[in-house]
Amino acid sequence: MTSEISRRWVEVGFVVLEPSERTAHLPEDTQGVPYYARVKGFAEGEPEVGQTITVETLIGRRVEGEVLRIDPEYGHSFGRPVEELIDAGREARALLRTLEEER
Amino acid sequence: MTTLVANRAYDGVMRRQGEILRTAVGIDYDRFRQGRLVFDYEGLMAAPGYTLEQIVDIQAQCKVGKTPMLELRNLTRLARHFAAPGMGARIFVKDEAANASGSFKARRASLSVWHSKRSGYPGVIAATSGNYGAAVAAMAAMHGQRCLVLQEVYDSRGLGQPEIIEKGRACEAYGAEVWQTTVGPELFYIHLLLLEETGYFNASLYTPFSVAGIQTLGYEVGAEIKALTGRAPAAVVVTHAGGGNVTGTALGLRAAGCPDTQVIGASVDLRGLNMASDRDFNRKSFTTGHTGFAMPFLKYPDRTDVPYNAARPLRFLDRYVTVNQGAVFYLTQLLAELEGLERGPAGNTSLAAAFKLAQEMPAEEVLVVQETEYTGAGKHPTAQLTFARENGVRVVRGPAFMNVPGEVIAIPENALDVVYEEVDLGRIRTSYLGGQLARVGVEGLHQLTEDEVEYLAAETHLSVENCLRLLSGLK
Numbered sequence: 001m002t003s004e005i006s007r008r009w010v011e012v013g014f015v016v017l018e019p020s021e022r023t024a025h026l027p028e029d030t031q032g033v034p035y036y037a038r039v040k041g042f043a044e045g046e047p048e049v050g051q052t053i054t055v056e057t058l059i060g061r062r063v064e065g066e067v068l069r070i071d072p073e074y075g076h077s078f079g080r081p082v083e084e085l086i087d088a089g090r091e092a093r094a095l096l097r098t099l100e101e102e103r
Numbered sequence: 104m105t106t107l108v109a110n111r112a113y114d115g116v117m118r119r120q121g122e123i124l125r126t127a128v129g130i131d132y133d134r135f136r137q138g139r140l141v142f143d144y145e146g147l148m149a150a151p152g153y154t155l156e157q158i159v160d161i162q163a164q165c166k167v168g169k170t171p172m173l174e175l176r177n178l179t180r181l182a183r184h185f186a187a188p189g190m191g192a193r194i195f196v197k198d199e200a201a202n203a204s205g206s207f208k209a210r211r212a213s214l215s216v217w218h219s220k221r222s223g224y225p226g227v228i229a230a231t232s233g234n235y236g237a238a239v240a241a242m243a244a245m246h247g248q249r250c251l252v253l254q255e256v257y258d259s260r261g262l263g264q265p266e267i268i269e270k271g272r273a274c275e276a277y278g279a280e281v282w283q284t285t286v287g288p289e290l291f292y293i294h295l296l297l298l299e300e301t302g303y304f305n306a307s308l309y310t311p312f313s314v315a316g317i318q319t320l321g322y323e324v325g326a327e328i329k330a331l332t333g334r335a336p337a338a339v340v341v342t343h344a345g346g347g348n349v350t351g352t353a354l355g356l357r358a359a360g361c362p363d364t365q366v367i368g369a370s371v372d373l374r375g376l377n378m379a380s381d382r383d384f385n386r387k388s389f390t391t392g393h394t395g396f397a398m399p400f401l402k403y404p405d406r407t408d409v410p411y412n413a414a415r416p417l418r419f420l421d422r423y424v425t426v427n428q429g430a431v432f433y434l435t436q437l438l439a440e441l442e443g444l445e446r447g448p449a450g451n452t453s454l455a456a457a458f459k460l461a462q463e464m465p466a467e468e469v470l471v472v473q474e475t476e477y478t479g480a481g482k483h484p485t486a487q488l489t490f491a492r493e494n495g496v497r498v499v500r501g502p503a504f505m506n507v508p509g510e511v512i513a514i515p516e517n518a519l520d521v522v523y524e525e526v527d528l529g530r531i532r533t534s535y536l537g538g539q540l541a542r543v544g545v546e547g548l549h550q551l552t553e554d555e556v557e558y559l560a561a562e563t564h565l566s567v568e569n570c571l572r573l574l575s576g577l578k
Contacts, residue, residue, distance in 0.1 A: 021112075022287065026287065026379055027381070030259075030287055033259035035289050038282070039281070057280035059226065059279070074272045075268075076265040077265075079490065085484055085488070085514060088514055089436045091517065093440055096180065099181075099184055
């Protein structure tokens with residue numbers, strides 16, 4: 001049996017506190033920007049980026065916000081090779097080999 | 104029910120925190136208050152009512168504990184090469200990555216989530232950008248509890264710290280709802296709001312449940328090293344941030360009959376970076392185990408999401424050292440290439456310190472690094488160093504002094520460049536004592552009762568005599 005999925009996994013965001021509502025004693029750079037939160041969940045129908053909608057989260061709660069991303073990708077990666085670390089590892093292995101030969 | 108957080112005034116929510124937290128933890132902290140200053144710490148720690156044996160049983164059911172104790176023979180050999188003859192302690196590591204969810208944080212989460220289920224809470228909330236989120240989410244998944252995790256992830260440009268994005272992914276993989284915020288201490292405000300709205304249990308890192316869960320780690324370290332080597336560990340190095348790891352490990356070592364084992368805290372040195380700064384946020388390569396948490400928590404442990412912090416590292420630390428970011432990345436690489444273990448990097452903070460500390464200890468002694476954590480996309484050194492470079496941080500080879508948090512990460516040119524910096528615990532204790540007295544409006548030693556001095560001595564891991572000496576020196 002097949003079923004058509006009629007909902008999309010999206011990320012919504014919303015301002016929690018405007019700069020004027022934020023706690024005192026913040027560094028200037030933080031004080032000047034809103035306190036913002038993002039949550040992911042299922043949207044009913046076909047959401048559009050920028051639209052304000054309510055999503056249902058993984059635990060069944062409903063959260064309202066502006067659609068930031070549809071099918072949001074986990075974009076984090078292992079990064080690029082770091083030659084400084086490659087060298088460090090090779091040098092340590094070479095030293096260990098020398099120590100073993102000396103034994 | 105739709106969340107409309109923006110309509111709840113900040114000050115009003117913060118004023119309700121006492122009431123919200125009491126309901127959400129189920130502990131009446133006032134019961135343990137003994138006057139203006141003294142708090143019955145032992146009474147609070149006994150409040151959960153679980154014996155060490157019961158905690159071991161609960162954790163075994165939750166796929167937590169009994170992790171491998173591994174001897175790092177090649178790193179020990181390398182350390183001995185740089186040490187004086189007869190020096191160079193054997194280095195062991197407790198492979199905590201083997202716990203369900205991949206870090207020692209599962210020990211902290213296991214008892215909290217177990218207790219929340221048994222007490223009838225409909226779910227659990229944890230405010231954490233660290234491995235603890237995945238730990239709570241994994242435990243909640245096992246117990247059929249709903250789980251909400253709150254993380255500080257993004258700067259105001261919407262650029263996320265890759266390590267925290269990975270931790271958020273893990274939480275979602277275990278079925279949690281994850282709130283990812285921009286930089287700011289107002290995470291606590293959202294935490295309170297959501298506790299109130301959901302009626303969930305506050306799986307705080309700082310309850311006695313959380314700290315009691317770590318005792319098994321210290322216990323296993325003590326018992327396993329005795330069984331493997333016939334002697335207690337001379338020292339255990341603990342990555343130190345909020346203080347729970349130090350506290351629980353030290354209590355567990357005592358329970359294992361290792362009262363003379365030194366407990367050495369180690370943090371990554373991020374001095375100079377402001378932890379509440381939107382700009383500094385993405386200029387650090389370590390999101391936990393660093394001085395940005397460790398120093399304030401040592402000086403004032405009760406700056407948390409519970410009325411009284413069960414994690415009190417100053418009570419247990421024999422020594423406290425810092426290491427630089429470059430040294431931790433270097434040891435992470437060596438752990439992979441010399442020992443075949445890809446772990447961390449955050450869990451390798453204590454490893455970097457241990458590598459140098461071992462060189463200063465006799466070869467027959469044993470030094471234990473008491474945790475590892477799983478590694479992966481975002482967490483791996485290549486991910487963090489790529490991100491650092493993209494954010495204007497220079498990555499070079501060089502000696503320790505070249506490291507400037509937020510500016511330069513210097514990967515040691517050789518193993519001799521791996522050094523630690525000793526933190527003067529006397530100064531930390533003085534700062535703690537000054538703060539405690541100021542908060543209750545006591546102006547000096549002459550206004551303190553005998554009970555209060557005894558309490559402050561226990562709080563600072565000092566004899567009454569030595570504590571009196573520090574107190575009399577306070578301005």
